[in-house]
Amino acid sequence: xxxxxINILIDRYLAGETTPEEERQLALEVAREDAPTEWRAIAEMxxxxxxxxxxxDDIMQKRKEARERxxxxxxxxxVASCVAVVMVVGAFLFCGNSGNDALPLVAQADSENDVSxxxxxxxxxxxxxxxxxxKSVDTDDASMMIKDIHRITNARRLYIAQAEETDDVRExxxxxxxxxxxxxxxxVMVLDMDLExxxxxxxxxxxxVAVVRDDFDNE
Amino acid sequence: MNRLTxxxxxxxxxxxxxxxxxxxxxxxxxxxxxAQETLVRMWRLCERLDENRNVxxxxxxxxxxxxxxxxxxxxxxxxxxxxxxxxxxDDTPKAQPTDTSPSPHEVLEARExxxxxxxAIQSLNPRERQLFEMRQLEGLTTEDISQQxxxxxxxxxxxISMARKKLxxxxxxxxxx
Numbered sequence: 001x002x003x004x005x006i007n008i009l010i011d012r013y014l015a016g017e018t019t020p021e022e023e024r025q026l027a028l029e030v031a032r033e034d035a036p037t038e039w040r041a042i043a044e045m046x047x048x049x050x051x052x053x054x055x056x057d058d059i060m061q062k063r064k065e066a067r068e069r070x071x072x073x074x075x076x077x078x079v080a081s082c083v084a085v086v087m088v089v090g091a092f093l094f095c096g097n098s099g100n101d102a103l104p105l106v107a108q109a110d111s112e113n114d115v116s117x118x119x120x121x122x123x124x125x126x127x128x129x130x131x132x133x134x135k136s137v138d139t140d141d142a143s144m145m146i147k148d149i150h151r152i153t154n155a156r157r158l159y160i161a162q163a164e165e166t167d168d169v170r171e172x173x174x175x176x177x178x179x180x181x182x183x184x185x186x187x188v189m190v191l192d193m194d195l196e197x198x199x200x201x202x203x204x205x206x207x208x209v210a211v212v213r214d215d216f217d218n219e
Numbered sequence: 220m221n222r223l224t225x226x227x228x229x230x231x232x233x234x235x236x237x238x239x240x241x242x243x244x245x246x247x248x249x250x251x252x253x254a255q256e257t258l259v260r261m262w263r264l265c266e267r268l269d270e271n272r273n274v275x276x277x278x279x280x281x282x283x284x285x286x287x288x289x290x291x292x293x294x295x296x297x298x299x300x301x302x303x304x305x306x307x308x309d310d311t312p313k314a315q316p317t318d319t320s321p322s323p324h325e326v327l328e329a330r331e332x333x334x335x336x337x338x339a340i341q342s343l344n345p346r347e348r349q350l351f352e353m354r355q356l357e358g359l360t361t362e363d364i365s366q367q368x369x370x371x372x373x374x375x376x377x378x379i380s381m382a383r384k385k386l387x388x389x390x391x392x393x394x395x396x
């Protein structure tokens with residue numbers, strides 16, 4: 001408070017207009033070591049009780065603020081630590097499941113008879129000698145592509161790659177396989193890609209599927 | 220208020236006083252010390268108060284004041300290294316405790332000032348003195364005083380103002396300000 005503010009408050013105190021809280025505030029101001037001499041009478045009138053109560057409240061308030069600052073700092077550190085752990089785990093999972101090839105894992109199939117793991121989009125890694133039905137594949141329809149992969153690899157369960165936080169891709173992947181999709185009880189691989197990238201991956205996978213189909217046809 | 224009445228009231232006030240002190244020090248030992256000192260001060264105050272006063276509100280204010288006094292005594296005692304206090308043998312500075320308690324002159328001056336204030340308060344008319352003390356000791360708002368005493372708020376404010384201005388004039392005269 002400025003000297004002018006304090007003098008105004010003193011005038012209001014003498015006029016009986018101040019509240020008990022304002023009087024406690026005034027007691028702190030007029031008790032300062034550098035307070036003008038003419039404020040001493042006001043300090044004596046306010047008395048030790050008002051000053052003591054003001055100092056008590058002031059100390060308690062400062063402690064509360066210090067505790068709050070420590071709590072906010074601890075929360076910030078906790079959140080930062082959690083984020084760091086999630087990022088490390090996520091990177092580990094992502095790097096651990098990505099193949100040697102440039103393209104990321106887009107599907108992982110598991111079956112009783114044959115485990116066909118498409119860890120890279122190359123024809124050699126697509127296995128599964130089941131009946132193949134010729135079918136033209138619509139590369140723009142992700143759900144159809146998943147259905148083909150499922151049929152070819154005789155997969156019982158299909159881990160479906162989906163773009164992170166992209167509802168369009170999830171809907172495309174679910175498609176007619178809504179029930180199967182719902183039955184997937186293993187965690188799906190979450191890749192950081194948008195719908196266009198996903199379609200591109202699926203298009204590449206479709207090429208591999210076509211190669212396998214040709215191989216079957218030629219056997 | 221007689222001693223017997225005060226002893227009865229003190230038992231009722233003690234838990235609240237201990238709570239106020241414990242909130243501050245977070246130590247039961249310190250809280251008990253505060254409670255003891257508070258009740259001593261309360262006895263001195265209650266000798267001139269009637270039984271109808273809100274002694275609980277007064278006891279909380281006194282307890283807070285005692286907490287601050289104890290806190291200042293605990294934290295303002297410093298060990299001052301005397302630059303010239305080397306003992307000469309290994310040049311280790313000698314530590315000397317500094318007494319922060321008021322000097323006899325300061326104690327006398329404080330007592331004189333307290334006497335001046337009490338005389339000035341006694342010179343007020345009974346209603347002015349009652350309202351002044353209700354505000355000063357119990358910390359009641361103008362509204363609370365108005366409700367308890369049964370006079371309009373504007374009248375309470377006016378009488379408190381007159382009391383304060385009388386005291387202010389008398390104190391400035393005695394303090395030669």
